[in-house]
Amino acid sequence: MNLHFLQKYLPDGGLFFIVKWLKPYACTIKITHSRRSKLGDFRYRLNGPHQISINGDLEAQLFFFVLTHEIAHLISFAAKKKILPHGKEWKCCYRDLLLESLSIYQKDFQTLVKNFSKNPKASYNAASEIVRYFSPHVPEHFFIEDLHIGHFFEYQRQTFQILKIRKKRYICKNINSGKEYLFNTCVQVRKLTCNDRE
Structure with missing residues (x-):
């Protein structure tokens, strides 16, 4: 699976982790236009490669953060099929991936990632500190x-x-x-x- 097309979306050093994490799995990654309802998505398939889609307009750190979220779905589902989408198995896997790749993020964001990893949220929008970090300042x-x-x-x-x-x-x-x-x-x-x- 050639994942080098992701390089332009990722922070420096991010591709190394994506390649490492996805190497054991058959998975396709699709870059989509901006979606208001979600930033990324994972589809587990019994036959054929699994699929991850991710919005292509995300800032590099956020792109990597969201892609890590979806890869955690893949790894946790592959290990044990009958689990809750954002249950303890996913939380544990996502936490491990976030901490393993912590150095990818800028120093000020690393603190937020560490705090988030203590109890990963199912939705990006549920983590107000992270939403604030990536939200542009708009007057009024x-x-x-x-x-x-x-x-x-x-x-x-x-x-x-x-x-x-x-x-x-x-x-x-x-x-x-x-x-x-x-x-x-x-x-x-x-x-x-x-x-x-x-």
Whole structure:
């Protein structure tokens, strides 16, 4: 399996680990366009090579981080078929891969990776420190977890109000439709003032 096409997406030294981890397995890697719903995906196939897809527009460190997540699925499923997708086997495997390849990341990000590896999350969006690290600064935009109950904000050209917090999700009402939605803590939104809503 020739994986050298991945070099342009990866941080320096990253290809070494990808080749090492995938060497025992039949697996294809597909680079996709940006997907809002996910950054990567793993498909376990009984017949034929397994498949990993990953968004091609990710910053190099994030690309490697997400690809490591998907490779952990491959390795843990190959070892034991009947496991939960993000259960203890996957967590253990992902933790091991992250720590093995820690030197690939920049020093300031290594601290976040170490902390994340203690209990790997199933979704990138559930790790607010990592989302913040890779999120571009946009004037007048905040992470929803920086706002408080009662605040109004704009998201995808719709106006919402924060009603309450359930664990790590924010229950927000769409002002136009009256429907309630759950938001992750690290979604970027535009905070609205009284003047904005007039």
